[in-house]
Amino acid sequence: MAHEQVIAYTCQQVATFFPGMEAAALERVIATHWDTAMARLQRCIDQVKMWPQGQFNHLNSSQYCQYLYFLSNSIWREDRSEEGLGVVTRLFLLNKALNGIDLFYEIDLPEVFFIGHSVGIVLAKATYGSHLVLYQNSTVGKNHGVAPVLGDGVILYPNSAIVGRCRIGANTAVSQGTGVINRDTPGDCMVFAGTAGALAIKPSKRLLIADFFRL
Incomplete structure:
Protein backbone atom coordinates (compact mmCIF):
# COMPACT_ATOMS: atom_id res chain seq x y z
CA MET A 1 0.00 0.00 0.00
CA GLY A 100 -6.15 -3.44 23.45
CA ILE A 101 -2.89 -1.76 24.49
CA ASP A 102 -2.44 1.12 26.93
CA LEU A 103 0.62 2.85 25.47
CA PHE A 104 0.57 6.61 25.96
CA TYR A 105 2.21 8.74 23.29
CA GLU A 106 4.58 10.38 25.80
CA ILE A 107 6.22 7.09 26.78
CA ASP A 108 9.75 6.67 25.44
CA LEU A 109 9.94 3.14 24.18
CA PRO A 110 13.24 2.10 22.61
CA GLU A 111 13.81 2.44 18.91
CA VAL A 112 13.88 -1.37 18.63
CA PHE A 113 11.18 -3.40 20.36
CA PHE A 114 8.77 -6.21 19.53
CA ILE A 115 5.14 -6.79 20.52
CA GLY A 116 4.12 -10.42 20.21
CA HIS A 117 0.43 -9.95 21.03
CA SER A 118 -0.75 -6.53 22.14
CA VAL A 119 -3.97 -7.35 24.01
CA GLY A 120 -3.85 -6.34 27.65
CA ILE A 121 -0.41 -4.70 27.62
CA VAL A 122 -0.18 -1.72 30.00
CA LEU A 123 2.96 0.41 30.06
CA ALA A 124 3.80 3.21 32.48
CA LYS A 125 6.25 6.06 31.98
CA ALA A 126 9.29 4.01 32.95
CA THR A 127 12.83 3.66 31.60
CA TYR A 128 12.99 1.09 28.82
CA GLY A 129 16.15 -0.44 27.37
CA SER A 130 16.59 -1.44 23.76
CA HIS A 131 15.37 -4.70 22.22
CA LEU A 132 12.36 -4.96 24.52
CA VAL A 133 9.94 -7.87 24.01
CA LEU A 134 6.33 -7.63 25.18
CA TYR A 135 3.58 -10.25 25.19
CA GLN A 136 -0.12 -10.14 26.02
CA ASN A 137 -1.24 -8.99 29.47
CA SER A 138 2.24 -7.85 30.43
CA THR A 139 2.53 -4.77 32.63
CA VAL A 140 5.18 -2.22 33.51
CA GLY A 141 3.79 -0.03 36.29
CA LYS A 142 4.55 2.45 39.04
CA ASN A 143 4.25 1.87 42.77
CA HIS A 144 3.78 4.99 44.91
CA GLY A 145 4.92 7.04 41.93
CA VAL A 146 8.17 5.11 41.42
CA ALA A 147 8.71 3.48 38.02
CA PRO A 148 11.02 0.61 37.07
CA VAL A 149 14.25 0.87 35.10
CA LEU A 150 14.60 -1.85 32.45
CA GLY A 151 17.91 -2.72 30.87
CA ASP A 152 18.45 -3.87 27.30
CA GLY A 153 17.00 -7.14 26.08
CA VAL A 154 14.22 -7.54 28.66
CA ILE A 155 11.46 -10.01 27.81
CA LEU A 156 8.03 -9.95 29.44
CA TYR A 157 6.20 -13.16 28.70
CA PRO A 158 2.36 -13.35 28.92
CA ASN A 159 0.72 -12.15 32.14
CA SER A 160 3.97 -10.95 33.68
CA ALA A 161 4.63 -7.65 35.44
CA ILE A 162 7.44 -5.34 36.53
CA VAL A 163 6.18 -2.82 39.05
CA GLY A 164 7.70 -0.17 41.29
CA ARG A 165 11.26 0.33 42.45
CA CYS A 166 12.92 -2.26 40.19
CA ARG A 167 16.22 -2.23 38.35
CA ILE A 168 15.96 -5.00 35.79
CA GLY A 169 19.33 -6.12 34.49
CA ALA A 170 20.04 -6.56 30.81
CA ASN A 171 18.79 -9.78 29.21
CA THR A 172 16.28 -10.58 31.96
CA ALA A 173 13.32 -12.73 30.94
CA VAL A 174 10.27 -12.59 33.21
CA SER A 175 8.38 -15.86 32.87
CA GLN A 176 4.66 -16.24 32.31
CA GLY A 177 2.55 -15.21 35.29
CA THR A 178 5.48 -13.80 37.29
CA GLY A 179 5.36 -10.40 38.99
CA VAL A 180 8.55 -8.52 39.89
CA ILE A 181 7.58 -5.89 42.45
CA ASN A 182 10.12 -3.58 44.07
CA ARG A 183 12.88 -6.05 43.26
CA ASP A 184 16.06 -5.99 41.18
CA THR A 185 17.39 -8.66 38.85
CA PRO A 186 21.07 -9.24 38.06
CA GLY A 187 20.62 -9.65 34.31
CA ASP A 188 21.38 -12.58 32.03
CA CYS A 189 18.70 -14.50 33.90
CA MET A 190 15.20 -15.92 33.87
CA VAL A 191 12.79 -14.98 36.65
CA PHE A 192 10.11 -17.36 37.90
CA ALA A 193 7.47 -17.12 40.61
CA GLY A 194 8.76 -18.78 43.78
CA THR A 195 7.00 -19.72 47.00
CA ALA A 196 5.47 -17.30 49.50
CA GLY A 197 5.83 -14.38 47.10
CA ALA A 198 9.54 -14.92 46.53
CA LEU A 199 11.21 -14.98 43.13
CA ALA A 200 13.32 -17.77 41.71
CA ILE A 201 16.12 -16.35 39.56
CA LYS A 202 18.10 -18.68 37.32
CA PRO A 203 21.01 -17.84 35.00
CA SER A 204 20.15 -17.88 31.31
CA LYS A 205 21.83 -20.60 29.30
CA ARG A 206 21.73 -18.53 26.13
CA LEU A 207 20.82 -15.09 24.82
CA LEU A 208 17.04 -15.33 24.50
CA ILE A 209 16.51 -12.10 22.56
CA ALA A 210 18.49 -13.66 19.71
CA ASP A 211 15.28 -15.63 19.06
CA PHE A 212 13.47 -12.37 18.30
CA PHE A 213 15.93 -9.93 16.78
CA ARG A 214 18.59 -9.69 14.10
CA LEU A 215 21.50 -8.76 16.34
Missing part, protein backbone atom coordinates in the same frame (compact mmCIF):
# COMPACT_ATOMS: atom_id res chain seq x y z
CA ALA A 2 1.38 3.43 -0.98
CA HIS A 3 2.10 5.88 1.81
CA GLU A 4 -0.73 8.18 0.72
CA GLN A 5 -3.12 5.25 1.08
CA VAL A 6 -1.79 4.38 4.54
CA ILE A 7 -2.25 7.98 5.65
CA ALA A 8 -5.81 8.03 4.29
CA TYR A 9 -6.50 4.64 5.93
CA THR A 10 -5.25 5.94 9.31
CA CYS A 11 -7.22 9.16 9.03
CA GLN A 12 -10.40 7.28 8.15
CA GLN A 13 -10.01 5.06 11.22
CA VAL A 14 -9.40 8.04 13.51
CA ALA A 15 -12.38 9.94 12.12
CA THR A 16 -14.65 6.91 12.43
CA PHE A 17 -13.81 6.12 16.04
CA PHE A 18 -13.07 9.63 17.34
CA PRO A 19 -14.84 12.29 15.25
CA GLY A 20 -14.77 15.99 15.95
CA MET A 21 -11.54 17.07 14.27
CA GLU A 22 -11.41 18.75 10.89
CA ALA A 23 -10.37 16.15 8.31
CA ALA A 24 -7.86 18.45 6.59
CA ALA A 25 -6.12 19.26 9.87
CA LEU A 26 -5.95 15.61 10.87
CA GLU A 27 -4.43 14.61 7.53
CA ARG A 28 -2.00 17.55 7.54
CA VAL A 29 -0.57 16.70 10.97
CA ILE A 30 -0.21 12.99 10.20
CA ALA A 31 1.32 13.63 6.76
CA THR A 32 3.82 16.12 8.18
CA HIS A 33 5.30 13.57 10.59
CA TRP A 34 4.64 10.36 8.66
CA ASP A 35 8.11 10.05 7.12
CA THR A 36 9.80 10.37 10.52
CA ALA A 37 7.46 7.83 12.09
CA MET A 38 7.87 5.37 9.23
CA ALA A 39 11.66 5.61 9.31
CA ARG A 40 11.56 4.69 13.00
CA LEU A 41 9.05 1.91 12.41
CA GLN A 42 10.99 0.43 9.48
CA ARG A 43 14.20 0.35 11.50
CA CYS A 44 12.31 -1.56 14.18
CA ILE A 45 10.65 -3.96 11.73
CA ASP A 46 13.98 -4.69 10.04
CA GLN A 47 15.44 -5.89 13.36
CA VAL A 48 12.65 -8.43 14.04
CA LYS A 49 13.57 -11.88 12.75
CA MET A 50 10.08 -13.06 11.87
CA TRP A 51 9.26 -9.99 9.77
CA PRO A 52 10.53 -9.47 6.20
CA GLN A 53 12.93 -6.55 6.01
CA GLY A 54 11.95 -3.45 4.08
CA GLN A 55 8.23 -4.10 4.38
CA PHE A 56 5.34 -2.78 6.45
CA ASN A 57 2.10 -4.75 6.54
CA HIS A 58 -0.75 -2.60 7.84
CA LEU A 59 -2.81 -5.79 8.26
CA ASN A 60 -0.25 -7.28 10.65
CA SER A 61 -1.79 -6.16 13.95
CA SER A 62 1.53 -6.10 15.83
CA GLN A 63 3.18 -3.97 13.15
CA TYR A 64 0.17 -1.67 13.00
CA CYS A 65 0.18 -1.35 16.78
CA GLN A 66 3.82 -0.29 16.70
CA TYR A 67 3.09 2.04 13.77
CA LEU A 68 0.41 3.88 15.74
CA TYR A 69 2.82 4.27 18.66
CA PHE A 70 5.68 5.59 16.52
CA LEU A 71 3.31 7.95 14.70
CA SER A 72 1.78 9.40 17.87
CA ASN A 73 5.15 9.64 19.63
CA SER A 74 6.83 11.29 16.64
CA ILE A 75 4.08 13.89 16.39
CA TRP A 76 4.19 14.54 20.15
CA ARG A 77 7.95 15.10 20.05
CA GLU A 78 7.63 17.81 17.40
CA ASP A 79 4.14 19.33 17.72
CA ARG A 80 2.74 20.35 21.11
CA SER A 81 0.08 22.57 19.57
CA GLU A 82 -3.58 22.08 20.37
CA GLU A 83 -4.02 20.56 16.93
CA GLY A 84 -1.08 18.21 17.39
CA LEU A 85 -2.25 17.10 20.82
CA GLY A 86 -5.69 16.45 19.39
CA VAL A 87 -4.18 14.10 16.82
CA VAL A 88 -1.88 12.20 19.21
CA THR A 89 -4.68 11.73 21.72
CA ARG A 90 -6.84 10.19 19.02
CA LEU A 91 -3.99 7.95 17.81
CA PHE A 92 -3.40 6.74 21.37
CA LEU A 93 -7.10 5.99 21.78
CA LEU A 94 -7.21 4.30 18.36
CA ASN A 95 -4.36 1.99 19.35
CA LYS A 96 -6.18 1.18 22.58
CA ALA A 97 -9.44 0.48 20.74
CA LEU A 98 -7.95 -1.63 17.95
CA ASN A 99 -5.20 -3.47 19.78
